[in-house]
Amino acid sequence: MRSLEGKVALVTGAGGMRGIGRAVALKLASLGADIVLSDVKRTAEDLPPKEVKKQWRSIDSVGEEVEALGRRCLKVWCDLTVSAQIQAMVNEAVAHFGHLDILVNNARAIIGRDRVPVTEMPEDVWQHFLAVNTTAVMLGIKHAGKVMIKQGTGGRIINIASDASKRGRPKTAAYVTSKFAVLGLTQCSALDLAPYGITVNSVCPGAIDSDRMNYLEQAQAQAKGIPLEQYREDVVRETARRIPVGRVGQGEDVANVVAFLASDEASFITGQAYNVNGGALFH
Numbered sequence: 001m002r003s004l005e006g007k008v009a010l011v012t013g014a015g016g017m018r019g020i021g022r023a024v025a026l027k028l029a030s031l032g033a034d035i036v037l038s039d040v041k042r043t044a045e046d047l048p049p050k051e052v053k054k055q056w057r058s059i060d061s062v063g064e065e066v067e068a069l070g071r072r073c074l075k076v077w078c079d080l081t082v083s084a085q086i087q088a089m090v091n092e093a094v095a096h097f098g099h100l101d102i103l104v105n106n107a108r109a110i111i112g113r114d115r116v117p118v119t120e121m122p123e124d125v126w127q128h129f130l131a132v133n134t135t136a137v138m139l140g141i142k143h144a145g146k147v148m149i150k151q152g153t154g155g156r157i158i159n160i161a162s163d164a165s166k167r168g169r170p171k172t173a174a175y176v177t178s179k180f181a182v183l184g185l186t187q188c189s190a191l192d193l194a195p196y197g198i199t200v201n202s203v204c205p206g207a208i209d210s211d212r213m214n215y216l217e218q219a220q221a222q223a224k225g226i227p228l229e230q231y232r233e234d235v236v237r238e239t240a241r242r243i244p245v246g247r248v249g250q251g252e253d254v255a256n257v258v259a260f261l262a263s264d265e266a267s268f269i270t271g272q273a274y275n276v277n278g279g280a281l282f283h
């Protein structure tokens, strides 16, 4: 029997063709879980060029991959800046499958507009980052946690945080603050939910080649007169040189740790923040 057979896992931000969310969903499905895939509907200009070229259809495409692994799949479009949609997403998952056992808070605000000194930070950008990266994580834990408590069979909540949860950098105040907050939220939620056998942990990726959309990189590629894909390849190559193991991570590197934290074997681990960064940061 596969280790997550009979479990239902909800993954947010799961529609990216090379995103960490997709890798997590496929890993959990390969271990036997049925999957609720969620993402926001995005227009073509907000998508990585490769997704547009390949006519990638976000969670509809990932859903086909989950089903090809023999698992059941529910797709829920949800804008995580809208509180009522988060409640509705959890409700729909439970109505469809009858239970919810694993929540992976993976989505994040599209990066780029936040990459300014704090003195130049537009307030709406700040609020958007906190809404998607922090408040939505709290609301996901709140609604899924209530369901898990009522079920009485424990549960697993895994928040995808970041190395930016542990170290500040210039021109990243909104992202870093939103991700530091996820670790505090993880610890407090872990304590609140421990009596119910529900564990709450964070995974902190370093540089992962997820082909993510980044408005700043898009502008820099345009300024250099090269396609965004080529610019990204240069960034990935340069970044790899700074990582002790000599490569950037892949979504699967993160998914492997999520799968362990989601398993029965991880029942004594809660409130923790695991680095997946090739040795780039130790604390």
Ligand SMILES: NC(=O)c1ccc[n+]([C@@H]2O[C@H](COP(=O)([O-])OP(=O)(O)OC[C@H]3O[C@@H](n4cnc5c(N)ncnc54)[C@H](O)[C@@H]3O)[C@@H](O)[C@H]2O)c1
Pocket (backbone or CB within 6 Å): 012, 013, 014, 015, 016, 018, 019, 020, 021, 039, 040, 042, 078, 079, 080, 081, 105, 106, 107, 108, 109, 110, 111, 132, 160, 161, 162, 163, 164, 204, 205, 206, 207, 208, 209, 210, 211, 212, 213
């Ligand atoms: N890629 C990296 O190098 C890296 C490094 C550290 C941490 N992380 C973390 O890993 C997670 C996944 O990273 P990724 O690189 O796959 O991200 P990504 O930017 O490729 O994908 C994020 C997902 O969130 C979704 N999203 C954006 N706004 C949303 C909204 N309002 N409502 C619902 N969904 C929304 C997007 O549609 C997308 O599917 C994130 O939490 C990120 O902070 C990634």
